[in-house]
Amino acid sequence: MIRRRLLLGHPARLGLAWKANSADLVLPARSYFRGTTVSKLPRAFSTTTSSRLRDFFPQTETKLIRKTPSAWPHKGWTDEQMLSVQVGHREPNNVGDWIAWRLIRLARWFMDKATGLSTNQQVDKKNPTTAVLAEKPLTEAQWLVRFVFLESIAGVPGMVAGMLRHLHSLRRMKRDQGWIETLLEESFNERMHLLTFLKMCEPGWFMRLMILGAQGVFFNSMFLSYLVSPRICHRFVGYLEEEAVHTYTRCIREMELGATPKWNDPNFRIPDIAVEYWNIPEGKRTMKNLLLYIRADEAVHRGVNHTLSNLNQKEDPNPFVSIYKDGGKPEAASKTVGFERSEVI
Numbered sequence: 001m002i003r004r005r006l007l008l009g010h011p012a013r014l015g016l017a018w019k020a021n022s023a024d025l026v027l028p029a030r031s032y033f034r035g036t037t038v039s040k041l042p043r044a045f046s047t048t049t050s051s052r053l054r055d056f057f058p059q060t061e062t063k064l065i066r067k068t069p070s071a072w073p074h075k076g077w078t079d080e081q082m083l084s085v086q087v088g089h090r091e092p093n094n095v096g097d098w099i100a101w102r103l104i105r106l107a108r109w110f111m112d113k114a115t116g117l118s119t120n121q122q123v124d125k126k127n128p129t130t131a132v133l134a135e136k137p138l139t140e141a142q143w144l145v146r147f148v149f150l151e152s153i154a155g156v157p158g159m160v161a162g163m164l165r166h167l168h169s170l171r172r173m174k175r176d177q178g179w180i181e182t183l184l185e186e187s188f189n190e191r192m193h194l195l196t197f198l199k200m201c202e203p204g205w206f207m208r209l210m211i212l213g214a215q216g217v218f219f220n221s222m223f224l225s226y227l228v229s230p231r232i233c234h235r236f237v238g239y240l241e242e243e244a245v246h247t248y249t250r251c252i253r254e255m256e257l258g259a260t261p262k263w264n265d266p267n268f269r270i271p272d273i274a275v276e277y278w279n280i281p282e283g284k285r286t287m288k289n290l291l292l293y294i295r296a297d298e299a300v301h302r303g304v305n306h307t308l309s310n311l312n313q314k315e316d317p318n319p320f321v322s323i324y325k326d327g328g329k330p331e332a333a334s335k336t337v338g339f340e341r342s343e344v345i
């Protein structure tokens with residue numbers, strides 16, 4: 001084993017840097033792919049020297065406060081729930097669905113280009129949402145770039161939708177029937193995903209610029225689109241979450257195949273923020289398990305948003321916080337295509 005900076009190609013352009021965490025900096029002498037030695041790889045992954053790496057959102061120490069717990073504690077996942085998550089795709093069946101789906105495909109194409117995925121790292125293009133097999137796996141650095149970018153985007157729509165429904169309720173003097181809390185909680189959950197990954201790497205200026213630009217464009221377009229058609233927006237998020245489940249499923253699979261030696265190392269420590277938020281028990285604090293937790297969250301967002309898109313946006317209560325006459329409860333994660341209105345209202 002040697003201790004050195006990870007040298008990689010494309011992610012360097014995005015300016016991500018590994019954090020100076022002892023486990024993070026341990027690399028095998030030879031990289032995983034094609035027997036290339038680390039030193040032969042073309043450019044430094046980090047744009048920041050290790051001496052300048054820092055914890056850029058450390059816990060604030062004050063004289064009086066011991067701890068600031070999360071306002072929305074996570075309900076946790078059982079192994080069975082996490083392992084039962086399926087990759088799935090809802091076929092577009094009207095023009096709105098089709099628009100949402102094409103926009104997601106376009107975003108995916110852009111993301112693949114921006115993160116420098118080679119052709120042999122892409123999955124079967126004929127079956128884009130359900131395929132998780134590619135000729136060549138992604139590196140840990142490439143995964144982190146995708147996760148950070150994806151999560152920084154994924155935290156936006158829930159907040160926009162929650163905010164607009166909140167304002168709608170105020171100005172129309174009408175009840176919202178439980179949508180706002182679920183939508184805001186979704187964006188909170190996405191932000192926890194992002195903060196978790198940010199504890200493993202530090203984005204450089206280029207990545208920050210990309211996130212800034214993407215947020216500016218995405219927030220404003222989501223804001224205007226939600227005013228015009230909340231139904232299409234929820235479908236769009238449903239498709240975005242399909243992509244998220246797909247992405248984490250592929251990563252978990254490649255981890256199982258040994259493509260991510262650093263994360264597979266038994267000494268690799270997942271961030272404390274994640275352990276606390278998901279309440280991950282001792283002995284299960286592995287990277288693979290962390291991705292299983294996150295993937296289960298994404299499966300919930302997928303089911304929730306596809307379902308919300310199927311409802312009457314103005315009148316229907318939110319099924320996921322409602323109490324049913326027969327005592328039942330719809331489980332969003334289990335329904336890859338969401339519930340039809342007739343099933344839950």
Ligand SMILES: [Fe+2]
Pocket residue numbers: 151154189190193244294298
């Ligand atoms: Fe997420």
Ligand SMILES: [Fe+2]
Pocket residue numbers: 154190241244297298301302
């Ligand atoms: Fe999500």
